[in-house]
Amino acid sequence: MATDAAKVRTIAITGQGHAGKTSVADALVFAAGGSNRLGRVDDETSVFDTEPEEQRRRSTITTSLFSVAWDKHQITILDTPGQGNFILDARDALRGAAGMILVLDPTSDPRAEIGKVWSWAREDGIPTLGFLNKLDRPEINIDAYLARLGDAPEVRPTLLHLPIGADEGFKGMASIVSGKAFVYDGAGGKFQTTEVPADLTDRVAELKATLVEDAAEGDDELLEKYLDAGELSDEEGMTGLKAAVRSGSMLPVLCGSAAGNLGFPQLLDAVVALLPAPIDLGAATGIDSGGNTIEIAPDPSGPFSGFVFKTVIDPHAGQLSLVRVMSGTTAGDAQLINTRADDKERSGHLLRLDGQKTQQVDGATVGEIIALAKLKHPHSGDTLADPAHPVKIRPFAEANPAISFAIEAKKRGEEDKAMQGLLRMCQEDLALKVERDESSGEILLSGTGQLHVEVACERLVRKYGVEVELKAPKVPYRETIRNSVKAHGRLKKQTGGHGQFADCRIEVEPLARGGGFEFIDKVVGGTIPRGFIPAVEKGVRAGMEKGVIAGAPVVDVKVTLYDGQYHDVDSSEMAFKTAGRMAFKEAMQQARPCLLEPYVNLEITVPDECMGDVMGDLNSRRARVEGMTQVGHNQVIKSKAPMSEVLLYASDLTSMTSGRGSFEIGFSHYEQLPEHLLSKVVKDSGVEHQGE
Known part of the structure; x- marks a missing residue:
């Protein structure tokens, strides 16, 4: 029999990496009686972080679920990743939730904690509660923390609890709503409901007046009554508070400590009282x-x-x-x-x-x-x-990978096995992509960051028994020419019996960037029979597969076949293909060949205060900034950069912005590689440079 829909709550636990999300989720399960012991991340007893890769890193990698009963309600808890490499899994998990608890770490920068999940929750209209964790840590200043939190776009934090005690003396909280205090006795989760301590009564009264006023603003009728009477009943205040939570105009903040097991029955009560049942949400x-x-x-x-x-x-x-x-x-x-x-x-x-x-x-x-x-x-x-x-x-928006690596099986013959295992893993993780690169033949594994890709390889070993090595992917350089030249290809061999003979003359000209390849037949007078002309083109195309500078494919050339010779007996398609290849190679060496490098479009979103570092870094990567747009407290930078300079950009941007920056990347065009960088690319290619 299905549960009463009005008694259903489905909540995602979100927040910055290492804010204590999983510890909060475990404490909720324990408080509700879902587990007979308090799971802890550090001793690998969490009911959520059960993957070996999670336990080894003490960090959530993939969303996991647990359902508990509380006050005749069914509460399903989704513990989501907060680390930037796995944050897109949290985005997907929010589509399964009807409410969110944002775990806040008062020892960190609150602007980093709000980040992407807050934006996603606002976009999808997910009602949210805040939980201020780690209040047993030293030197916590709640007022300063919440003031900085309120500077973030569309965030209006409002305290529902005041902590009782500080540092190691933190022992409970005073409720702004009920005017009662909850005093805990040790870490067992047991508490007593008492009167608010005398030294906090004035502060609680002050905060309640502010809370009632804020709650009234969420409902026109309540606001009118509040303005007329100057107060609201507790029931009316709760109605306004629920409306404010549902609309997202307020972020109610409760207090506690996951390490000390304080505050979780109160948090469960708030989930039931303030977060709506899914049937009460919009269509x-x-x-x-x-x-x-x-x-x-x-x-x-x-x-x-x-x-x-x-x-x-x-x-x-x-x-x-x-x-x-x-x-x-x-x-x-x-x-x-x-x-x-x-x-x-x-x-x-x-x-x-x-x-x-x-x-x-x-x-x-x-x-x-x-x-x-x-x-x-x-x-x-x-x-x-x-x-x-x-x-x-509405399906998920497609994830754009930020970083790619080439993978190579350590044992010969296991590439297909690795590919199949990774394809299955991509079904679990939509931010992970695997494909075979057409130009290099490499298997490319892409993700949101280097750690994301490394963890995928660890899971590949554990689940499918395939070990792989990660390598930076090959940059798809191309070669072209700068001058027009004429060249001659002649094959003449006599080894007894039929010989081999073909002679062709071509003109090779540069095309505009992106022009590709053109082959023009201007042979007249039958100097080359019509049936052999396609063979010359095949030979030219074969010669284009590897250029003379770094062995890269040749692009943007026009080849005109204008003359040649043949022999009635010794000429063949193979002979003319060989002659065509010889002519093209000769032309490449004479036509001032050059190396082209791929450029990518970068659209980077960074907090205002990180702009200087990011702009300086872009300049060091030979990037060209094409525009900047202010979006809230962020800057969106549009630029073009050489692909070789941004292969590992995801990790670097994370470091520069403390995980608050993001970017999208896509191919743009090819440009000539600067001469001073040519020798390194040629050396890495292993091809002896034959061009100028």
Whole structure:
């Protein structure tokens, strides 16, 4: 039987790396009785960070789930990554959540903590609570921290708790809403509800007046009453507070310590009281079978629709699709349709994930997350729907990889095995891409940062038994010419019996950048029979595969075949192909060849205060800045840079901006490589330079 939809809460735990998100998630599970011991990241007992790569680094790499019961509600907790290399997994996890807890670290820069997840939550209208962690650390100044937090765009932090005690003496919190205090006795999670300590009563009263005023602003009727009467009842204040949370006009901040196990029953109470049930959120936007935009109401009695927000490979159950129920109710074993692939599906058993454990459930309703196994062609971002109402929900925006590496299997013959393993991993991680480069033949593994790619290779060893080496990908240099020349290719061999004879004369001219290749036949008088002319072109194309400077492909040339000779007996297609190649090689050496390097478009978003460092770094990379735009507290820089200079730019930008910068990259054009850099490229290529 499905849960009462009004009693469902699905929350994503987000925040900066090392803010203590997983510790907060573990403490919530323990406080709700979901685990009989408090899981800790440091001793590898977390119910969330169970992957060996996570345990080794003490850092979340992929989103995991756990459901608990609290105050007759079902709360599903999604613990998400915060480290920049894995942050896109948090973006995808937010599509499975109806609420968010932003874990704040008062020992860090609050502007870094808000970052991308706050923007994503605002874009998707996800109601959010803040949790100020680590209040048992020394020298914490909450007022200064929240003031800086409030400088970030669209952030209006409002305290719901005042800490009682400081540093190691932190022992509880005073509630601004109820006027009560919660005093803890050690780290066991037990507390007593008491009166607010005398030294905090004035401050609590002051903050409550501000809170009531802020809450009233979220509701016109409440604001009018507040302006008339000067106060609101507790019930009215709570109504206004819930409206402000739902609209995103306020970020209520609660206090506690994951390390000390303080504040988590109160945080669970706030989740139930302040974060809306999914059925109380607005309708999702979808597309019907006729291509019309429609609204999908979160109605438990409506047609079923579910959004696949994540794919996981379970060692026992195989591939599982994690589905957020958007509308309707299901009891399992239902006929569905995958509206992307137009595949008919049967849902089979409904599963729930709790950390590494799976358990079968009887049904699911709006807002709940279920895991489905053995679907035909599931992708993250798919919609599963009632066949009679085949709707599509907005899929994920495609991730743009920021860094690429060439991979090479350590054992010969295991490249295909590595490729297959990586392709399966890409199903779990949408920010990971693998492809074979057409020009170099290399397998390229791309991700959001170097650590992202390195962790993927570690998992490849553990899950699929393939060890690989990472190398910087080859820069796809090209060669071209600067002068027009005429060249002669002649093949004449006599070894007994039929010989080999072909003679061709060509003119080679440079084309404009991006002109590609042109072959013109101007042979007259039958000096070369028509049947042999395509062979000359094949020979020229073969000669273009490797230039004379660094062995790079030749581009942007026009070749005109204007004369030649043949022999009735000794001429053949192979002979003319060879002669064409010889003529082109001779022309390349005479036509002032040069090396072209690829340039990329860079669009970089950085905080204002990081502009100086980023601009100086771009200049050192031979980049050309083409424009800058102010967006909130950030600058968006548009530039073009040589690809060779930005192969590892993701890691460098992270260092310069403390993880707050981001960029998009795409191919732009080719330009001539400066002469002073030529010798290094030629040396790295292993080709003896034959050009000028």
